[in-house]
Amino acid sequence: MKLIIKNLTKTYKNGVKALDNLDLEIGIGMFGLLGPNGAGKSSLMRTIATLQSPDSGEIIFGDINVLEDNMSLRKVLGYLPQSFGVYPKMSAEDLLDYFATLKGIANKIERKAIIKEVLEITNLYDVRHKNVAGYSGGMKQRFGIAQLLLNNPKLIIVDEPTAGLDPAERHRFLNVLREVGTNCTVIFSTHIVEDVKELCNEMAILNGGKILKHTTPQNATQEIEGKIWTKIIQKDDLEENIKMYNVLSRNFNPDNTLNIRVYSETKPSEDFTASKPQLDDVYFIALKQDEPLLTS
Known part of the structure; x- marks a missing residue:
């Protein structure tokens, strides 16, 4: 499934033009969106994820007109924002069970199976009974991936996921992303060039709300x-x-x-x-x- 973005614009009330007539086409695999802080990366991520509306433009994912049918996109979307929020004092297993229920997985046996699968994918199964609030930064980020995988998403958006992680945690997190990004579209937003080099088969450089370059890491060099x-x-x-x-x-x-x-x-x-x-x-x-x- 392809994500097609056409003529996307967004200007905030303070006059900042976050997205400036932006065009972009993204296919299956890991796509790196690279740019400095304030380039418009988070604005683009939130707009694609239907968390804010653009002033104008079009977003199509497969046969879904995203701006006209938010709910259809959300059913196939996995989103990990830059800050995932405060965690209650619940185990990873119990919290994932809660999220799975919210996502409409009503069957208890089915929930148990998918929770086990996502915990294993994110290398958190051995600490499934530990409170998420007590996880390290890297473990919390991997838990964020686990929760977004519950509904088997076709489009995954991760916004600055390795910021603040130590080298070992960053390496583990990138390995998890690499594994989940083989059969769906993953947009990986970052200002860390090394992350894109290690992870992505395609990339774009964004600044001032515009795409400056759309290529592959290999072709770019x-x-x-x-x-x-x-x-x-x-x-x-x-x-x-x-x-x-x-x-x-x-x-x-x-x-x-x-x-x-x-x-x-x-x-x-x-x-x-x-x-x-x-x-x-x-x-x-x-x-x-x-x-x-x-x-x-």
Whole structure:
């Protein structure tokens, strides 16, 4: 089933244009929506999830006209917001049983079977009797995935799910998402480039409510092959290099020098060396190219 978004716009009462005539088409698999904080990612996620209405535009999922038939979309939707909320002092098993009842799974045997399945998928079965309120951040995020899987969703939306997780929890969470994202459409919203690189077969970069680039991680880096250059500079020379070159990023070396990454069609000068493109480079190039539009 394809998700098709056409001419979607949303301006809030404070004048902020969160979605600016946005067009996007997403198929089955893991789709990464990459952008900085305030780019419009959460606004787009909430609009697709029918939690807010756009000013204009169209959203189609399969044969469902989402904006005209919210309930049909919600029946096949799994949604994990950026903040899932406060948990009551209930075990994961009991809380999932409650959610399953709310989602219309009336048969007790059927509920028990689906709860066992989602707990196993999310690696929470061994702690099913523990109160969710006492789970770690990563476990709570995996529980969020477990609850959204109860109705066997065809469209899954997760908004900034790895923010605040330690590396081990992040790795476990991404593995769970990777497993559930094989047979349905999963939109994975994040500002962490590494998450998209590890997880997604397709991606888009969003800023200012507009899609700046729609591609695959592999194609995105191939496009800039031979156009990324690095040079070691003194910290005091950074501003001068920013004026001279298209500096994408920089990082400190142990000796307190800086390693800068530059985007250029040709070798900027003899003291630069060629570097293998990274998805971070693609992201920073798209944002830098968008800067004149934001300031005009």
